Amino acid sequence: MQIFPLHPFRPEGDIPALRQQVRDLVAKYEAKWPVELRANCWFSFDEEFSKALGQAGLLGMTWPKQYGGHERTLLERYVVLEELLAAGAPAGLHWIADRQTGPLLLRYGTEAQREKYLPGMARGEIYACIGLSEPGSGSDLASVRTSAKKTNEGWRINGQKVWTSGAHKSHAALTLLRTEEGSERHTGLSQMMIDLDTPGITIRPIIDMTGTHHFNEIFFEDVLLPHDALVGTEGNGWKQVVAELALERSGPERYLSSHMLLVALIDAMGPEPDAPTAQLIGRLTAEMWTLRQMSMSTIAKLAAGEDPVVEAAIVKDLGNAYEQALPRAVQAAVDADLAGKSDLSRLLSWILVASPSFSLRGGTPEVLRGIIAKGLGLR
């Protein structure tokens, strides 16, 4: 059994022109982005740039035109995404809506929900977050307790979510709730789209170890939602969430988190590095090049209607390992002043501290390898 047959990545359209469009847009805005922002693009916020992406037709790219989308292919979207990530462009505001919430609403949402949220998301004006984890429910997501009770006026929500990235900048949270009292594990769960200005919602910051505010706690106290806040089928929430998580596993964001540091290393070492430095750059390039082939193959498979669960987990696990090892390898090889003002010093110092998060978001190595082992028939 061949574990990873390479699926050819053959997008339609003028791909070099599409890349150039993204590069031109980045060039227009990049002067105002400090290097730390570019090393943290998942959680960097630039509203002007998000709107510019929307205006350029680079958000909601694959969505139907009737909802403000552009009916481009998955592969074209992939090209845009990898260009933005390789350039370290801030994505924190539009990221979740474009990548997960929008596609999920297209698949499961009501007509009214699609009309309400999607056009604004595609313009880069409406932002979303995902309410999954709770204080007692992290990796073991099926143990969520936050409840939604059906009443005559609507749904009554009580409970708490935690680690909600970008909630303080978002307009709505797609939230996993226990809608059946007394239900256990994967049953009795449903998803709801919750406008975050609804009375009874409190959002509190959690500062991460880089000093950045992107995590939040969300408290729900007797929050009343209309009946049509329900997304998809009542009780089908677990299935919908699993499908949603699969959307986030094999993308270019899984190996490019440290890319700006590689760029800075190459530039700092100049066109004629000594042999050990050249070897380090060569090794990092070889790993990145391979990961890019694997990531492109996986999205191409997805676009062809297949369900590459194992491949996606492989890409994420290898990708995270690479992007986490990169700052450590640079630190070991280069005599860098971690308090220095050079791009290399600032990026290295930042990414060293940020890198533990790379293998948390979307599943730790242990979780991913469990998925792979299952796919290999070992569990």
Place this chain on the structure above:
Amino acid sequence: MSDNRTLLTDMAAGLFADLAGKPFAEAWPQVAEAGFSTLLVPEDAGGFGGDWGDVLAVLRLAGLNALNAPLAEPVIAHYLLAKVGIAAPDGLVSISVPGSRVPYGRHAAAVVHVAEGTLSLYHADACSFDEGRSPAGEPWDAVSFTGAAAASAACDVDLQALGAFARVAQASGALEAAFTLAIDHVNTRVQFGRALAKFQAVQQAMAEFSEEAAAVDASAAACAAALDYGHASFEIAAAKLRMGIAVDRAVPIAHRMHGAIGFTIEYALNHLTRRLMGWRSEFGGDAFWAERLGKRVAGLGGHGLWREMTARTDRLVG
């Protein structure tokens, strides 16, 4: 893809499986008889007319079966001879690059040597071999040319890179075979009252193993696509290097999973892992390719690296 790929791989899969475990003296005549050597020679020159994707498919099967015969070497030699218009001699033709040993040199009727833009064909009587063995026992012979070349021609092909690609292709097959052995073993071997596969630590290690095999598979296929396009120097450097990393990580896991059983000469695993360890050094080891690729990337500059990588895949489209 060549139209005949399925036919070709069916034939290779059957033959190489039959030859698995057979010594060189039995294996080589049958490989030669089957005509694989002219895989890349155009049909109008009497060859099979295949492409690099075909070469990958066949070499992968050779690696998978730990074939005890040269295959990459005659395929590449015949390809180069046809390309420069020199008639290929009968018998095994191997390949030589400066500073590397010649695989199966002592058994060759002739050797194709490429250095400084010139291809030279030496017959066996113009070669002297200092015999050696790879970690897997394959003949690795250092050549000195004691007589004149039978023919020469200008040739701008990087023979070392083609050899490196061949080893990546073979490694992708050998890794799959080692992985399959390990899967079978952990599924059937019972310890502490359950199959090894039921232990989470074993599952995690096997998952890691699969990732390394996957990385080599993907990089080998990407190299073949680049070779068929016509330029693959960047891809081959990266892939050979990635293969070195994969061997480094996967071979120890393969043996850990098997315990002492996998360390015996009778058990099939050693034929795969010893080859993998040897191929890592052949046609340029990690340090060689890392330095070459690193210097090239340094010349491109930080953002130039990304522009180069994307341009190299965009050219394959459309």
